[in-house]
Amino acid sequence: MPSLRAAVIYSLSVFAQRRPILHRVLDWEDEFFALVTAFLDRQSLANSSATFADTLYGLRRAPYAPSEPSRSLTPREQNATLMFLVGVPYVKAKLEALYNRHRRPTEGLLGLTLRRPLVPQSSTATQQNADQREAGGGSSRWQHRLAQARALGLAAFMRLYPWLHMVQEGLSFSYQLAYLLQASPYFSPTLHILRQHVERASGQQLALADRAKRQQRRQEITGVRSSGNFIVRLVQEGVLRAGYALSDHTRNALILAIFGFKLLEWWYTSAEDKLATEKKLAPPPPPPPPMPAPDGVPLPSDPSLCPLCRQARTNAAMTTVSGYAFCYPCLFNFISQEGCCPVTRIPATIDSVRRLYQST
Known part of the structure; x- marks a missing residue:
C-alpha cells in the first residue's frame, strides 16, 4: 500500500497544478487515502475474503481454526478486518503527524541534532498566562485551566509516543520473526487479534468466490427489476451495473497506475540525471608535485x-x-x-x- 499511496498523492499533486481546488484534497490526504483504502479493501473482502494487497499475490484471509476446514469471512468478520486495516493506520498517521508538529531540534552531544518536545516552555507559558488572567478576573478561569490541561496532555503524549512507537515496531518484528521460524501462525498483531491467518487461495476457492459474487449480483438486479416504475428500475439497474464495472476494473486500473507512476518516476529521474551530467564541469587538474x-x-x-x-x-x-x-x-x-x-x-x-x- 505505500506504493499505492505514493502514486495517488503524486497524481493528485500533478493535477493540483492545473486544478487548484485539488489542494484541498491534499490538505486531507490521510482522510482521502483512508477512504480509498476502505473502498478497495471493502470490495476485495466482500468478493474474495482478501484485502486489495492480498489479491495481488493470490492470497485470502480465513479464520484460524486448525481442526476445521477453511472458510470465507463472515460479514461481521469482514467489518472487523476493515476497521483494523483502515482505522489503525489512520490513527497511527495522525499521531505521528501530531508528534512531528510539536517537536523541535536541539543540539545534543558532539553536535548531533536530537529531537525533544517543546513541552516545558509551553506548559510554563500556559501556567504564567493562567496566573495573570486569574489575577485579573475569574470570568475565563475555566478556559485557562482547559488550556493548561491540554498542555499537560500534550507533554505526556510527547514523552510517551516514542516509547509506544518502539513497542509497536518491536511487537511487529517479533511476530514476523516468529512467523518465519514457524513458531506462530500469525505474522502481525492485527491477525492475532482478529484470529485470522493468510493462506494461498486455490483455483477452486477463487471459482467459488466468483460464482457467489455473480449469483449475488444477479439477485440484486432481479430485486431491482421487480420494484418501482420503469424509470426508477432503469436508473437503479444502471447504477448497480456501473458500480459492478467500477469494482471489477478498479484493481487492474490501480495496478496500471502504480506501474505508470514508477515509469514516470524512472523517466524523469533519468532525464534529470542526464541534464546534470551534461552540465557537470570537468574536474580541475591535480596540483603540481612539490x-x-x-x-x-x-x-x-x-x-x-x-x-x-x-x-x-x-x-x-x-x-x-x-x-x-x-x-x-x-x-x-x-x-x-x-x-x-x-x-x-x-x-x-x-x-x-x-x-x-x-x-x-
Whole structure:
C-alpha cells in the first residue's frame, strides 16, 4: 500500500497544478487515502475474503481454526478486518503527524541534532498566562485551566509516543520473526487479534468466490427489476451495473497506475540525471608535485628506482606530504631519523607514510 499511496498523492499533486481546488484534497490526504483504502479493501473482502494487497499475490484471509476446514469471512468478520486495516493506520498517521508538529531540534552531544518536545516552555507559558488572567478576573478561569490541561496532555503524549512507537515496531518484528521460524501462525498483531491467518487461495476457492459474487449480483438486479416504475428500475439497474464495472476494473486500473507512476518516476529521474551530467564541469587538474629541494636526495633517471637506495623499489611506499615513492624500509628509516621527506625536505612523520600496492 505505500506504493499505492505514493502514486495517488503524486497524481493528485500533478493535477493540483492545473486544478487548484485539488489542494484541498491534499490538505486531507490521510482522510482521502483512508477512504480509498476502505473502498478497495471493502470490495476485495466482500468478493474474495482478501484485502486489495492480498489479491495481488493470490492470497485470502480465513479464520484460524486448525481442526476445521477453511472458510470465507463472515460479514461481521469482514467489518472487523476493515476497521483494523483502515482505522489503525489512520490513527497511527495522525499521531505521528501530531508528534512531528510539536517537536523541535536541539543540539545534543558532539553536535548531533536530537529531537525533544517543546513541552516545558509551553506548559510554563500556559501556567504564567493562567496566573495573570486569574489575577485579573475569574470570568475565563475555566478556559485557562482547559488550556493548561491540554498542555499537560500534550507533554505526556510527547514523552510517551516514542516509547509506544518502539513497542509497536518491536511487537511487529517479533511476530514476523516468529512467523518465519514457524513458531506462530500469525505474522502481525492485527491477525492475532482478529484470529485470522493468510493462506494461498486455490483455483477452486477463487471459482467459488466468483460464482457467489455473480449469483449475488444477479439477485440484486432481479430485486431491482421487480420494484418501482420503469424509470426508477432503469436508473437503479444502471447504477448497480456501473458500480459492478467500477469494482471489477478498479484493481487492474490501480495496478496500471502504480506501474505508470514508477515509469514516470524512472523517466524523469533519468532525464534529470542526464541534464546534470551534461552540465557537470570537468574536474580541475591535480596540483603540481612539490619541487625537489637543493639539499634533498636527487631523483634517479629511472622512475622505477628508489631515490635512497638506487635499486628497484621493494614494498613501495610514499609520503603524503610530497607524493614521491621509495622503498618502505628506506623511507621509514629516513623519516624516523630526519623527520622530513628525502626529496623535498618537507617535514613529515611516520603517520604520513602510505604503502603502495601497485608500483608504476
